[in-house]
Every structure is written in C-alpha cells, then in structure tokens.
Amino acid sequence: MPMDTSINQSSAETVFDVDQEQLARIYAKAFLSATSSQDQAALVEELDSLVSDVLDKFPEFDFRLTSTVMSHEEREALIDNVLGSRASSPVVNLLKTLSQNGRQILVRPVIAAIHKLVGEMRGEHEVRVYIPSELSTELTDGLRQALQSRLGVNAEFHFHVKPELIGGMVVQVGDTVFDGSVRTTLERARRQMVESAVAAIESRPDKFMLDK
Incomplete structure (x- = not known):
C-alpha cells in the first residue's frame, strides 16, 4: 500500500500541538552542536542522571527549577548552588539558557530531544x-x-x-x-x-x- 504522493511535506507545523517538541529539538540541536562528538555520550549520561538522580528524587528542586515562581536570577543562583560543582559546564549552561529564555519548563523535553537526535545520528x-x-x-x-x-x-x-x-x-x-x-x-x-x-x-x- 504505497503512501499517497499528494501528502504535503512540512518541517514546521502539523495539525497537533507540537510546538513544544519542535522548540525542544531546537535547543537540543544547539546543545549538541556546541559539544564534540566524543563528549556527547558522557553528556547524555549526565543528563539522564540529572533526571533520575536529581529531578525525580527531589521534586521541590524540580518544581523550583522548572516553574515560573522564581525569577531567572533566583533560578540561576539555585542552579549554581545545587549543580555548580557537580554538573559539567555544558549541562549548567543549558539549564541557565533555558531559564534565561523563559523556557525552563522544557528541561525534560530537551533532554528527551537530545536522546532522539543522538539516536538519529546513529x-x-x-x-x-x-x-x-x-x-x-x-x-x-x-x-x-x-x-x-x-x-x-x-x-x-x-x-x-x-x-x-x-x-x-x-x-x-x-x-x-x-x-x-x-x-x-x-x-x-x-x-x-x-x-x-x-x-x-x-x-x-x-x-x-x-x-x-
């Protein structure tokens, strides 16, 4: 059963709300493009640990990191205090960039998008x-x-x-x-x-x- 050749190809929109996922992929691409291919595996593992060992286990930190309750300056100080000495610069910079742009809610979607992009590279x-x-x-x-x-x-x-x-x-x-x-x-x-x-x-x- 061949796919209908009249199907319209688009790289930006569909009839569903995929804006968040598309935006997450933009940040994921920027993150990966700023890192070397040799470092990507370790960074993906670190991001997974951020989710499983920090965000999942400490819901209050997760809430404060991703909500709009705090200002960017307060959230940046929180990131430095909690992760500054424990996380790598690329991961810390990613979290701060999302916060600065008011996209802190995308932390988990961006990490998921990074996984997908690495998989697509393979x-x-x-x-x-x-x-x-x-x-x-x-x-x-x-x-x-x-x-x-x-x-x-x-x-x-x-x-x-x-x-x-x-x-x-x-x-x-x-x-x-x-x-x-x-x-x-x-x-x-x-x-x-x-x-x-x-x-x-x-x-x-x-x-x-x-x-x-």
Missing part, C-alpha cells in the same frame, strides 16, 4: 503516525511496512489516534511532517478559495465596488 528513527481511528493489527502492520519502505529508514513506529483528522493520516519523522489528513486538505482548499477571491478583488476592484 540511524535510529522514531516515526509517529497519527490516524483518525483505530486500525486492525493487519492494517497497522501493512501501514508500518509501507511506510518503512517509503521512508527508507530503520524506525520505531508509534501510532496515535486523533479523531479530528477526519480521514487520511499525518506522519512525523523527526522535524519533518507529512500531512495527508482530510482536515488539512479541507483547510488548504478553504484558504485557496479565500486567496483566489481576494486576488480577484484586488486585480479588478472596480468590478466589486457597490454603486453609491
């Missing part, structure tokens, strides 16, 4: 497939095989039901979204009709002026 990909209703096991397996063949990557597939799609599907691979949903098709058609009408009015305004 040729490991996660594919999210959004469908309007549950599929049978047979159809799910067939769709997985078709997408695997079409995308040409080794991937772990995750299927999510989104009734608002109406029909069709949305496939997300990393930063790229293939949007073939009926909802998006209808919205695209509506926008085209509006744009055509506006263009017609602007090109011949005299035809559309009412008699006074």
Whole structure:
C-alpha cells in the first residue's frame, strides 16, 4: 500500500500541538552542536542522571527549577548552588539558557530531544503516525511496512489516534511532517478559495465596488 504522493511535506507545523517538541529539538540541536562528538555520550549520561538522580528524587528542586515562581536570577543562583560543582559546564549552561529564555519548563523535553537526535545520528528513527481511528493489527502492520519502505529508514513506529483528522493520516519523522489528513486538505482548499477571491478583488476592484 504505497503512501499517497499528494501528502504535503512540512518541517514546521502539523495539525497537533507540537510546538513544544519542535522548540525542544531546537535547543537540543544547539546543545549538541556546541559539544564534540566524543563528549556527547558522557553528556547524555549526565543528563539522564540529572533526571533520575536529581529531578525525580527531589521534586521541590524540580518544581523550583522548572516553574515560573522564581525569577531567572533566583533560578540561576539555585542552579549554581545545587549543580555548580557537580554538573559539567555544558549541562549548567543549558539549564541557565533555558531559564534565561523563559523556557525552563522544557528541561525534560530537551533532554528527551537530545536522546532522539543522538539516536538519529546513529540511524535510529522514531516515526509517529497519527490516524483518525483505530486500525486492525493487519492494517497497522501493512501501514508500518509501507511506510518503512517509503521512508527508507530503520524506525520505531508509534501510532496515535486523533479523531479530528477526519480521514487520511499525518506522519512525523523527526522535524519533518507529512500531512495527508482530510482536515488539512479541507483547510488548504478553504484558504485557496479565500486567496483566489481576494486576488480577484484586488486585480479588478472596480468590478466589486457597490454603486453609491
């Protein structure tokens, strides 16, 4: 079952709220680009430890680090006091950068995004497939095989039901979204009709002026 060639490819938006994930990937990419490939494995391990050994075990610190209750200056002092002598400079700088930009809530999403990006560098990909209703096991397996063949990557597939799609599907691979949903098709058609009408009015305004 080949993937519909009319599916629209976008690198920024889908019909779902993926803004947080996309933003987390931006910070994750910046973090990795500022570190050498030799250091990345150790840094990922350190970030995992930050989550499991610090944030998970000390919920009050987690709350203060990621909430908007504190100012950036207070949060920066907290980071220095708690992690300054224990964490590496790249990790401390990441936390301070998120705080300075008012993105402290993204600490965990950024760490998850760093994991995904490192996996993608190794040729490991996660594919999210959004469908309007549950599929049978047979159809799910067939769709997985078709997408695997079409995308040409080794991937772990995750299927999510989104009734608002109406029909069709949305496939997300990393930063790229293939949007073939009926909802998006209808919205695209509506926008085209509006744009055509506006263009017609602007090109011949005299035809559309009412008699006074």
